[in-house]
Amino acid sequence: MTTSHSTEAPPQGPLEEHFDATIARDQRIEPRDWMPDGYRNTLIRQIAQHAHSEIIGMQPEGEWITKAPSLRRKAILFAKVQDEAGHGLYLYSAAETLGADRADLTERLIEGRQKYSSIFNYPTMSFADVGVIGWFVDGAAICNQVPLCRSSYGPYARAMVRICKEESFHQRQGYELLMTMMRGTEAQREMVQDAVNRWWWPSLMMFGPPDDSSPNSARSMAWKIKRHSNDELRRRFVDMTVPQAEKLGVTLPDPELRWNAERGHHDFGTPDWDELMRVIKGDGPCNEQRMERRRSAHEEGAWVREAATAHAAKQAARAEKGAVA
Amino acid sequence: MSTPTTHEAAAFAGAALALGDDALVLSQRLGEWAGAAPVLEEEVALANIALDLLGQARVLLSLAGDEDELAFLREERSFRNVQLVEQPNGDFAHTIARQLYFSTYQRLLYGQLAAGDGPFSGLAAKAVKEVAYHQDHAEHWTLRLGDGTAESHDRMQRACDALWRYTGELFQPVDGLDLDHEALESAWLASVTDVLGRATITLPSGPRTGAWAAGAGRQGLHTESFGRMLAEMQHLHRSHPGATW
Numbered sequence: 357m358t359t360s361h362s363t364e365a366p367p368q369g370p371l372e373e374h375f376d377a378t379i380a381r382d383q384r385i386e387p388r389d390w391m392p393d394g395y396r397n398t399l400i401r402q403i404a405q406h407a408h409s410e411i412i413g414m415q416p417e418g419e420w421i422t423k424a425p426s427l428r429r430k431a432i433l434f435a436k437v438q439d440e441a442g443h444g445l446y447l448y449s450a451a452e453t454l455g456a457d458r459a460d461l462t463e464r465l466i467e468g469r470q471k472y473s474s475i476f477n478y479p480t481m482s483f484a485d486v487g488v489i490g491w492f493v494d495g496a497a498i499c500n501q502v503p504l505c506r507s508s509y510g511p512y513a514r515a516m517v518r519i520c521k522e523e524s525f526h527q528r529q530g531y532e533l534l535m536t537m538m539r540g541t542e543a544q545r546e547m548v549q550d551a552v553n554r555w556w557w558p559s560l561m562m563f564g565p566p567d568d569s570s571p572n573s574a575r576s577m578a579w580k581i582k583r584h585s586n587d588e589l590r591r592r593f594v595d596m597t598v599p600q601a602e603k604l605g606v607t608l609p610d611p612e613l614r615w616n617a618e619r620g621h622h623d624f625g626t627p628d629w630d631e632l633m634r635v636i637k638g639d640g641p642c643n644e645q646r647m648e649r650r651r652s653a654h655e656e657g658a659w660v661r662e663a664a665t666a667h668a669a670k671q672a673a674r675a676e677k678g679a680v681a
Numbered sequence: 682m683s684t685p686t687t688h689e690a691a692a693f694a695g696a697a698l699a700l701g702d703d704a705l706v707l708s709q710r711l712g713e714w715a716g717a718a719p720v721l722e723e724e725v726a727l728a729n730i731a732l733d734l735l736g737q738a739r740v741l742l743s744l745a746g747d748e749d750e751l752a753f754l755r756e757e758r759s760f761r762n763v764q765l766v767e768q769p770n771g772d773f774a775h776t777i778a779r780q781l782y783f784s785t786y787q788r789l790l791y792g793q794l795a796a797g798d799g800p801f802s803g804l805a806a807k808a809v810k811e812v813a814y815h816q817d818h819a820e821h822w823t824l825r826l827g828d829g830t831a832e833s834h835d836r837m838q839r840a841c842d843a844l845w846r847y848t849g850e851l852f853q854p855v856d857g858l859d860l861d862h863e864a865l866e867s868a869w870l871a872s873v874t875d876v877l878g879r880a881t882i883t884l885p886s887g888p889r890t891g892a893w894a895a896g897a898g899r900q901g902l903h904t905e906s907f908g909r910m911l912a913e914m915q916h917l918h919r920s921h922p923g924a925t926w
Contacts, residue, residue, distance in 0.1 A: 411721070414715060414716045414724070415716045418715035418716040421712040421715050422709060422712045422713055422913050422914060423913060423914065423916065423917050424917070424926075425753070425917040425918040425921070425924070425926045426749050426753075426918070426925075426926040427705075427735065427738070427739050427742075427748050427749060427752055428739075428926075429926050430712075430735060431732060431735050431736065431739070434712065434715075434728050434731055434732045434735065435728075435732060437715050437716075437724075437728055438724070438725055438728035438729060438732065441721055441724035441725045441728065442725055444721055445721055445722070445725070448721075483917060483926070533926070536925060536926060537926070539925075540924050540925055540926075541921060541923070541924050543921060543924075544921065544924055649716060649717065650716075652717075653716065653717040653718065653719070656717075656719070656772075657718065657719020657720060657773065658719075659830070659832050659833055659836070660719035660720070660773045660826070660833070661719060661720060662829070662830050662832075662833070663825050663826050663829025663830050663832075663833030664720075664825045664829065665829075666829045666830045666833075667824065667825040667826075667828050667829040668825075670828060
C-alpha cells in the first residue's frame with residue numbers, strides 16, 4: 357500500500373468518486389483499481405478469516421477420516437477435506453490480490469491475531485457430527501456465501517462462486533448421511549438427534565452477533581462487501597432448515613421455535629451471546645486444541661518448507677550457470 | 682475370460698485382496714496426515730493420493746467380496762498387504778520415502794498388468810495414470826528433501842535407510858498375478874537408484890528383507906503398529922453391527 361490516510365480522510369477527488377460510482381452501479385472493484393484503505397483492510401481481514409476458517413475447519417472432520425465406518429463415507433470425507441484445503445488456497449490467493457502475504461496471514465492465525473469461524477471450536481464427538489456439520493455448518497456457510505458471490509470485490513466474488521458449488525455438494529452429502537442414519541438402528545437415530553442438539557445453537561452463532569452489536573456490518577454493507585445483515589441471514593437459515601429437520605425426523609432444541617404466519621418467518625429463541633463472545637475470545641471447548649494442531653503442523657513442517665526453498669534456489673543457480681555456459 | 686476354474690477364481694480373489702489391501706492400508710496412513718501437512722498444497726496432494734488409493738482399494742476389494750466387510754471385519758492376520766504400506770508415517774521424509782518406494786512399484790506393476798490381457802488389465806489401465814502422478818509427486822519431494830538443506834538431506838537419508846528392509850517383499854510372487862517379477866524388480870531398482878542419486882541420497886546398502894519377513898505381509902504377518910491402525914479404522918464399524926452408513 358502506498359497511501360497512509362485513515363478511513364475518515366476527506367474525499368480523494370476523482371479516484372474516490374470513481375470508486376463510489378463503481379460500487380453504486382453494482383460493478384466490481386478489481387485488484388488494480390484505487391480503493392479506500394478501509395475497504396482494503398476490511399476485505400483483507402474478512403477474506404483471511406474466511407481462509408483460516410477453511411483450514412481450521414479441516415480438523416473437526418479430518419478427525420473422522422481414519423475412523424469413518426464405511427469406505428464410501430471415508431472417500432466422501434477425504435474429498436471434502438481436500439476441497440476445504442483448496443478453498444483455503446483460493447481465498448489466500450484472493451487476499452494476496454489486495455497486497456496481503458499468505459505467510460504473514462498464517463503467522464497472524466497462529467499467533468491468534470486473526471480469527472476463524474467460532475463453529476470450529478466445538479468437538480466432533482460421533483460420526484453423526486460429520487453429517488450435521490455438512491447439513492448445518494455448510495448450510496449456514498452457503499447462506500452467508502451465496503450473497504458474497506455478488507460481493508463488490510471481484511476476486512472474492514469469483515472465489516465464492518467456485519466455493520459455493522462445492523459447499524452445496526457437501527451439504528447434500530451431509531444431509532444424505534443423516535437420512536441414512538435415521539433409517540438405521542435406534543443407536544444411530546439417537547446419535548443424530550444428539551448431534552443436532554449440540555450443533556444447532558453454535559450454527560446459529562456462525563452468522564455473528566446480532567445487528568445492533570455488529571460494529572463492522574454497516575460499513576461493509578455500504579461498500580457492498582456484505583449484502584445482508586447477520587440477523588437477516590440467520591433468519592433465512594432457520595427458515596431453510598426447519599422443514600429439512602421435519603423431513604429428517606429430528607427436533608431442533610429450541611422451545612420458542614414456531615412458524616409466524618404474520619411475518620412469514622419462523623420465530624426462534626436467542627442464542628447465548630455470552631457463549632459466542634467467550635468462544636471468539638479463545639475460551640471455547642476446542643480453541644486451544646485447534647490452534648495447537650495448526651501451530652505444530654506449521655512448526656514441524658518448517659524444515660520441509662526450508663528444504664523446498666533451498667532446493668529451488670539450487671535449481672535456479674544451476675539453470676543460470678547452464679545458461680551462461 | 683473363459684470360465685475360470687475354482688483355483689483360478691480363488692487366485693484372482695486372493696490377488697485382488699492383496700493389491701486392494703496395499704491400497705487401503707496406505708490410504709489410511711495418508712489419512713492420518715489430514716490437517717498436519719507442512720504446507721497447504723500438501724494437504725491437497727496427500728488427500729488426493731489417498732483418495733486415488735482408496736478408490737483402487739474399493740474396486741479391488743469388491744472383486745474379492747464386500748468392500749466394507751473386508752475392510753472393517755477382518756483382523757490383522759487376514760490382511761494381505763505388504764508391510765511397507767503399514768509403516769507409520771514418521772516425519773514427512775519417512776512418508777515420502779514410503780511413497781517413493783511404493784508408488785514406483787505400483788507404477789511398474791500396473792504398467793505390466795495394463796500391457797497384458799489378464800483379468801486386471803482394465804483396472805490397471807486406469808490406475809497406472811493415477812500412480813504415475815503419485816510417483817512424480819514422491820520423486821519431486823525426494824529431490825527437494827535430499828538436495829535441500831543439510832537437515833532435510835539427513836532426514837531423507839534416514840527415512841530411505843529405515844524403510845529399505847521392507848522393499849524386498851514387493852517382488853515376492855502373488856498367486857493370481859501374471860507378472861515378470863525379475864523385470865519388475867530390476868526396473869524398480871533402476872528407477873529408485875536414479876531418483877536417489879539425483880537427490881544426493883546414498884542408495885541404502887542393508888538387506889531388502891528382514892531375517893524371516895520375506896513375503897510376510899502377504900501371508901498375514903504384520904508389524905506391531907498395524908493392529909493399532911486397524912483398531913482406529915474399524916472401531917466405529919464394529920461398534921454397530923449390521924448398521925448401514
